[in-house]
Amino acid sequence: MYWCKIAHTEAEFEEIARLNYETFVEEIPQHQPNSARKKMDRFHHENTYIVVYKELELIGMLAFRDQRPFSIDEKIGKVEQYLSKEISTKLCEIRLLAVKKAYRTGRVLLKLTQALTAFAYEKGYSAAVISGTTREEKLYKQMGFTQFAPATGTEDALFLPMVLTRQQFETSLQQRLAKECHTFYPGPVKQNEPFNYSELSHRSLGFQSLFEQMRNKLLQLSGAEHVATIVGTGTLANEVMLGQLKAQQLGHGLILINGEFGERLRRQAERWSLDFDVVEEDWGSTFAINILESYLQKGSYQWLLVVHGETSTGTCNDLKGILQLTKRYDTKLCVDCISSFGAMPFTLEDCYLATAVSGKAIGALSGLAFVFSQNIVKSSTTLPAYLDLANYQQGAIPFTLPAVLVANVETALQAYPERYGQLQQRFNTLLQLPFMHYQVSTRQYPMLITLQLPKALANLQSDLKLNGLYVHADSQYLRRRNFIQLAVIQPDFELAIERLHNILSYYKQVEDA
Template structure:
């Protein structure tokens, strides 16, 4: 397997010096020979080296440097004299592009080119310049480089000043984007493109399809009613909390927190002015039913709000036990089921209200939010767009695109079989060499002290794990979701990459 990473170890820097000598002393007579057969670049401490491996052997490299003056500046003068001002806003120089002789094939050069596109673009450079050897002019041109000044150097080592801009690399980067292997917990990639529709949300046909979709949603959730809204899960939670504010304006409730989204739910409740008390059991810790019962015994609480599937740490919270507790103390139980709904079978019968979305475990287009209800809400002081009784009364009070309904209806046809698909995918993650935490089939959490480096390597090779959120970065955590349509083949390739990556860290 050919793969790329940013060089970070002494062993890698020694291999770079050896390849540097082999290429720029023995092959291209640019430097004098020496007994060590190592050539350390004069800008070594300023370089970022992207290297290519074949399994565990380093076979290619390229160096990036953004400290002025560039080596090319010394040959032709400042490159700004030749290039447009907008191209020169944030420049880097590419140097030391080299590949071992017995690995000079299309796959290695493709991997190097891919690394160049991803690294220089993700680092925010407006362009990169290079002194390209004339013998590889065709290769550089195919990569998107263009010559911007006359050739320099000696007859034995002649170079072309060339530049690669963000604009000139756009076509290549778009191809790379399409080839990315994504493990995000949403939005889900679509297996077929959306078909534009002019069917009006006021038409009889639309109303019939909407009612059928709602019926299938309620069947899957084992709920009595569902209200679809155009928006995100955060909107759904705001609508749910706004309804609680109308039903219990001066009465107290509890919010249970053991992760990022439980905390967000608490903050949303406070913004609504709910009289709510937070029970924070700690990041990823199980909710203690006895502790909740003690609170209910000593206080006068009318409702409990919690996150069923806490995405931030892959924790599944105890819906059934909390439902029994709510019934015992006659309190309303409400849940954020945004990540759990569609990932596994469960009943919402114990829930007063619950929220979900289309773009998570259901595996379809993001953009629809759902509020499931045990009983029809009858009054609300919430703004009209979040007013649940208004939705019940008007059925389709606001514009709802037909393709949303069609996409969700198509996704629901895959159930109940999709439950087994997601479960099998999660078993594959658990049975891999990764030390993950996973308590429900939608998402696994992986902690590693060098996670930032692992994520960079994965991204450089087109594997996009979920790890950019601040709450994940500060805990050295990345996440792998099972919901994407190409998970099975993509995860096999990810495992192959990580087999070699973990040996080099």
């Protein structure tokens, strides 16, 4: 198995020096021999080395550098004189491309190309230049490079100035490399099937039938009496829920916060000028029912708002226990189920309001938001029409609903209830991966796992990206805490998890060496 990472250990730098010597001293007589049979590059401390392994053997490398002058500038003058202004906007240089002779195959080149583009493309470089030996011209062309200036060097070590532009990558390589990529994001969910009904009007009888099928399945899974379907995100669904609390003038409330999305509810509630108190716990901690009861005993709370599945840590708050408590104290329970709905079976039959979306655990395309309720509400002239829940409860479809989204959700819902078992099984598989001892200790649910990595593993996310494996780690609240997350909701999970397990196993051995 071939896989890539950024070199950072002394053992890796030793291997790089040996491969550098074998390639650019013994094979290509570019430098003088030495008894140590190692060659340290003169830009070593400015280089970022991307290395490729065959299991535990370092078999190839390239060096990335964006500081001027480039080594190729020293050979032919500033490269901008040969390149268009558009290409020259933001340049980087690739050097020391070397692969052990026994491994010079298309598969190894594809891995290096994938790693290089994952590393450099998202940084916005307009092009990468390389001084490639004529002996491996075919290799460079396979990676997408083209010659842009006359050859330079000696007869024994002749080099071609070559460039890989952003446009060349996007038109020729991106699609091929995309087939090698898998995500562990908690949304959006990759869609493998073609979309249907893009031409169907939301005013047609055909659409009405499709919509009713989706609606009935949502009600069946939720246990709610009513569901409003809105074009938008989970944030919008929460706005509709909070807008109802405002329009109905329900009075004093309580918001429970133990993660980023509880914080989001507080910020939204403040914008609605709701009257509320807050119970806060550390991220990953759950709420003690006896402490919540002490709040409800002391205060007169008409409503309580909580996130069920707190995505920021993978914490599952005790919906059943909180619901029993709010029923006892005649408090209306409102729940953000955006991350948890579809991940596991639970009922919303006694919840006053609850929210969910299409593009999370359900596995459908992002774009539809759902607000579940137990009662028909009265229309409010104080709310914007699009946020008035009553508009969605009158039987008619008040605003445009794309049939393609409705059909996509209806198809995804056909996987239930069997999907619950599939997600649980996938979750159990995640627990067997290396590095799972870095899990955030919390009450989990079968949607995602959160790891808090030590500084020694700070490069793990970027190294996985080099191999086409994307974990959830770019949000600011995750970066601040060194969190990375792996979700189980993507359709190609079984293929992706096998690759991830193998790479993590080798990665751990390399890091521990």
